[in-house]
Amino acid sequence: MSKEQALKSFRWSLPLAIFVILVAFLWVGLSRDPREVPSPLIGKPAPAFQLAKLHAPKETLATADLKGTVWLLNVWASWCVSCRVEHPLLVELAKANIVPVYGLDYKDNPDDGRAWLAQHGDPYTASIVDRDGRVGIDYGVYGVPETFLIDKAGIVRYKQIGPLTPEALKQKILPMVRELQK
């Protein structure tokens, strides 16, 4: 290839390469949901808590009590509208008895929380009350619902931001649960 030919092909390929790179960046960037902020907690120990149970306010549940089990922490509230979307799925999951789901009743009036569960069904092994949202801050909760998958050693393995979907459950969470339960 002569110098001239090389120059000519360069003249074509350079803008094309820039265009392709630009398209790739936009493709990835625009197809991402800006509301899904990756959690820095993945792979780190789940923040410890000890909170009163929703249905037995005199009893508490602590993260230490759950060492040795794989469990889901579902952040919910009676005022949370999108929680209603995922709730039937949680009820179904509880019936299947695959993995215990603990509920964190986030910034909620306990009476409202109990009434809401009475109305929509209670899928939780236990719910705990985070009245002022302090534990929510420790978990980096910035919207409800959120769901954390925590392994036997108490390490956060996955975080679902927003309502659980059948796809997320089937393709991500349940396979991980099975793997971690081994």
Next chain:
Amino acid sequence: MIARAAIAAIAALLLAAAAAAATKMDPVPPSGENATGMSALDVRLKRLETELRCLVCQNQTLADSNAGLADDLRREVRALALAGKSDDDIKGYLVARYGDFVLYKPPVKPITWILWFGPFALLAGGGAIWWVVLRRRARAATAGDAAGEARARALMDDSDHDNGSGP
């Protein structure tokens, strides 16, 4: 001419908007703010809150947001400041929970290199291409001049010769 005026007008508008945005985003409180009765802690918290993002509303700072979570985080930041934590400690506390996204100014680390240095790399690349093109054009122009000069000289030589051969 009209198009040029329109472009100038748009550019002026954009500049004005950018200037307005810049003054709005100014994280340093005006020096007179202390006189309005804000304590040193309040000033410090205010400054800190303008550097932190409200995760619910995303495009607002913690200081600007009325969201419930922003309230909680402001309370948390204040409690940490009262407990004697430094600004870096407080930011670290929030980053550990919410990630770098909580900071309006992302830290410089390998994953943010493109973000920080990309624009400069693009500018340098564009500058390099511009320089190469200019140099090539200049060379082509001088080469053209040289050829023209040679042709002119040849013509002149010819006319000299004609003149010389005349009576």
